[in-house]
Amino acid sequence: MCGSVCRGNTVKILGYSSHVSIQPGGTIDFKVSAAQAPYSVEFVRLHGVAINGDDQSVREESIGNAAAGLYQGRLQDLAPGSYAIVVPAFFPLISTFGFEVWVQPTLKDRECQTILAVATDRTTASWSLVIARDQLELRVGGGEDARVLSMNLDDHEGKWIHIKGGRSDRGIALEFAVDGLWPSQRFGQTRFLALPDTPEPTRVDRILIGSNLDERDRPVDRFNGRIDNPSVLSAPGEGARPIASWDFAMGIDTRIVTDVSGNGLHGTLVNRPARGVRGHLWKGTKVRYQENPSEWSAIHFHEDDLNDARWETDFSATFPEATPSGIYAAKLTQGDQVEHLPFYIQPTERSKNKVLFLAPTNTYLAYANEHLGYGERGEAHQKRMRDKVQLNETDVFVHTHPELGLSIYDRHADGSGVMHSSWKRPVVNFSPNYITWLNAARRHFAADFYITGWLEKSGVGFDVATDEDLHRMGLELLARYDVVVSGSHPEYPTSLEMDALKAYAGQGGSLMYLGGNGWYWVTSYDGDDTMTLECRRGYSGERNWTSHPAELMHATTGEIGGLYSHRGQSSRLFFGVASAGVGWGTASGYSRTQDSYSPDLAFMFEGIGDEMIGDFGYVLGGAAGDELDSADFAAGTPGNARVILNSRHNDTYYPFLESVTQVEPNVSGPNNPNVRSDVVFIETGAGGGIFSVGSICWAGSLAYDNYDNNVATLTGNVLRHFLRKA
Known part of the structure; x- marks a missing residue:
């Protein structure tokens, strides 16, 4: 295979x-x-x-x-596909059974999707409840001897369906009802198939929710959609004894599905389906699952979830x-x-280096195996790009092998947004020389070698750490260093990282933010598992999909997702700049501001005789390009921030969505002075400082002409200034 x-x-x-x-x-x-x-x-x-x-x-x-x-x-x-598995330590012998479940199918165009399956050995389903294209089916037995009771679902995709059924001594029964917007739209169907044989008592080996498994324990017949609080009963109909009843509103921050029947038949989630999503009881009056978890009693399963390749x-x-x-x-x-x-x-703590390079590994993971060049985002990007989209061998391989899993920039097969990304699978664009289709150059992991190359060329000893390291060690890690240097696109910090960086600057540390569109999305880990991240896009900001307003709370931590700026934590308040413009046309250089000629800033421009800074580069041809950050004193840039450089842009550059309040004409670069990058210098009261360049392309200019250029000189002057102060 x-x-x-x-x-x-x-x-x-x-x-x-x-x-x-x-x-x-x-x-x-x-x-x-x-x-x-x-x-x-x-x-x-x-x-x-x-x-x-x-x-x-x-x-x-x-x-x-x-x-x-x-x-x-x-x-x-x-073998992608998310599901829950229950392996009973004890299960009573049963001859009849019943079930009750709410489901919301989101992709009906599949041959078979398993809602529930109960197996009496490792390979055969004793019975299963499935959706087969437009049919709801209860299948009893396996192989050619299976008995099937089916009902037509018609056009119920995206609607909540209440399903009951099971096997009695007389035969198998199935019924369902569909929830509509108004009570008058609710209707039901019931069907019964008499079976002449008497059911034999059997012992259950395992119960599956959201998928079935083949003989090699790989998910097959995977469900796309939401399943809400399923129950397995001793018999169909009212009054039957519950064998297992799972409350998906419990343990939203875990990978456990909790049985509340008293029989202890708890299960485990595989491949990280989405939790903290609306169930059939959601009334539209609350938006935080903590307010009434019973309204978020669903799990959204996907055929293309892949959290652990195992x-x-x-x-x-x-x-x-x-x-x-x-x-x-x-x-x-x-x-x-x-x-x-x-x-x-x-x-190690024994290191004598005074500079730390902080690798934005969460950004690398956010883009892991992304498919953007093939979707509507690729077509939209093309209008803002200097070069025609060219997909390389890696891009084609990812697209033709969806079993590699998705990035959080993608949508699932059913159109829902991807909330999780994991290192526990092959990530083929996590490669040191990968050229991205978006700018026909280095970006993310590959581009950050421009920054480490500049540090090496400068002769400054430095250590490296990752987002995960900072999340775990916090200020204890940063406090060992005089200067912390960011990567080119530190877009996905966790809350603990943000706290550590602020505490570090507060006690006199210096930060060099050498990128753009940084400190942007609220990101969290799956508990102690820093190999898996969660991000929810919210409903504002430059995004690839939109969260429902009632599904913005992270399942992993319970914190509100979306943009940090919407939590009152805009990067402008700290780094002096925040995301302002975006485009992939030809990048610009920077012009010096009047303030840059102040005597106390002369150290920055030692060895530089140019008025224009960075009108060259290996990424889009200039230092100011791709995603841009700007200062805005009315929106939180500290009053002592010094804007030393700024840029102007052509009509392939547009403002970030959250920076505009309505659709207007002529908002692109030539007509909009807010579409720009600012380079900002801030001296903190504790004796340290912050230097923010506000552009992803800055890294590509650092390396230009073998790291011998005015961008590298200016950046090096700032680094040495911070080290001298320390």
Whole structure:
């Protein structure tokens, strides 16, 4: 089976690791799927981009490790689809059964979608309730001997359906009713099929909700839609004894489905379906599930949810305690195929470095395996792009292999927005030299090597840490350093990260925000599992899908999602700038402001004789481009902030949605002075400072002409100023 690993007629080598970041002395497990032939493993440290004319690639330094060598390839499948599974430690012998459940189908164009399935052994469903295209079916028994009772569902997609049924001594019964907007629209159907044979008592092996499983325990006949508080009964009809009754409003922040029957038949959710979503009891008067959880008693299952590929480990590597902090990768080679599985080594408390590079790994994960170039967003982007969309081999592979899972920029097959993304699967665009279709250049992980390359070229010793590291360690991590340098697009911090950064600046630390559209989306982790993030888009802001107003609360933490600015935490209040403009046409350079000529800011421009800064670059041709941040003193930029540079843009650049209140003509760059990037410098009262550049493209200009240019000089002057102050 090559559904997840083929590239044309060739099997593509894929893999992922058990950790994205570890401490020195730690061990990482690597899971690989490859053709059944040997492949080699080499461990490399990844350094900044080497600039050789137009040729650019991340420099690799081979490091020794006992796990390096040859391994035999084997195929490992990907099996997406979310469901709940209940494996009873005790289950009474039953001969009859009943069930009751509310469902809201969201994608009926499928051969078979399982709502409930009860199996009496590992391979055969004793009975199942399914939707088969426009038919609701109760199937009793397996194989050719199965008895099927079906009813026509007609046009009920997106509506809540109340379903009851089961098997009595006489036969099988099925009935349903559809909830409409008005009580007069509610109607029901009932059907009965007499069976001559007497049911045999059986013992249940497992119960499945939202999917069935094949003989290899892979989800099949996966359901798309919401299931609300299902129950399994001893017999159909009123008065039957409950065997299990699951209350999905309980434990919304967990992967447990709780049985409230008293029989302890609790279940486990697989592949992270969406919780904290409206159930059939939602009345429209509340928008926070904490106010009355019973109105959020549904779980939204999807055929394309993939939280954990659950691959077996192929090799493990331990990294000595003397391993320096940095960005590394397991480099897999099989024939002409090369795949990097990147990871980070955290700094130790013994490190003498005074600069920390904070890698925005949540942004990398948010975009993991994104399909945007193929959807309506790609068409819309094309109108704002300098270059024609060109999808490379990686983009095509992701699109033709949906079993790799989705990014939170995508929509599920049923049109609902993707809320979760996970590292526990192959992420093929998490690659050091990946060129994105959006700007025909480096972006995210690949672009951040421009920044680490600049640090290396500057000769400043630095350590690296990730979003996950900062979330776990907080101020304790940051306090070891005099300067913290961000990546080019730190868009998805958690609340704990934001708190740590503010506390760090408050006690005299200096921050260099070398990107744009940062500190933007509320992001949370699945408890202690920092390999999975959750993000809900809300209903305002530059977004790819829209949350229902009553589904904005994160299931993982209970906090309100959407934009940090809508929680009173705009990045302007802290970094001085916030998202203001977006476009992928030719980027601009910056003009110096009058304030930039102040004597106390002369240190910034030492060695620079140019009036225009950054009218060059490897990303869109300039330092001010892609997504832009600006200062606005009326909207929270601190009064002591100094705007030293700003940009103007062509008509491929437009304002961010939340910065406008109504649709108006002539809002693009040439006619709208608010569509700009500002470079801001703030000296904090505690002795530190903040330097914000307000553009994703800044990183591509840092590296221009082998890191010898006015953008690199200015940024280096600021870095040295902060280090001197410390």
